[in-house]
Amino acid sequence: TGRRNRYNPNRFERKALWACFVQFWQFGITEDQLRGIKVPTALVIAQHDLLIRIAGVDPLLRIRPDIPLTVIPDVNHLTCVADPAFAQAVVRYLSEEPDEQ
Numbered sequence: 001t002g003r004r005n006r007y008n009p010n011r012f013e014r015k016a017l018w019a020c021f022v023q024f025w026q027f028g029i030t031e032d033q034l035r036g037i038k039v040p041t042a043l044v045i046a047q048h049d050l051l052i053r054i055a056g057v058d059p060l061l062r063i064r065p066d067i068p069l070t071v072i073p074d075v076n077h078l079t080c081v082a083d084p085a086f087a088q089a090v091v092r093y094l095s096e097e098p099d100e101q
Helices: 009-026 031-034 052-061 084-095
Strands: 043-048 068-078
Touching: 031 052, 043 052, 043 084, 068 084
Parallel strands: 043 068
Antiparallel strands: none
16 A cells, blocks of 8 residues: 555656646637637747647647747757747747738
């Protein structure tokens, strides 16, 4: 019985990942709301952010393949916004003419 209560990082991480995945969609929007977005929109994500990619980006792009995606290489969820490539991607997108978006 003592073995049952011991910390198992793999078991803990799987449960934490599942909890994040389930909770992520409770804060989401519906497909109709997503299709109804008329303002220019872009996605910038980290290369090493599998949860966001699987749970958010891939399903979103299946509904709205017109939304441009930039993947910042060699960063994760926490380090992405500190990488200069993130700022460059945002500035590049915001600098485009409206008809280019």
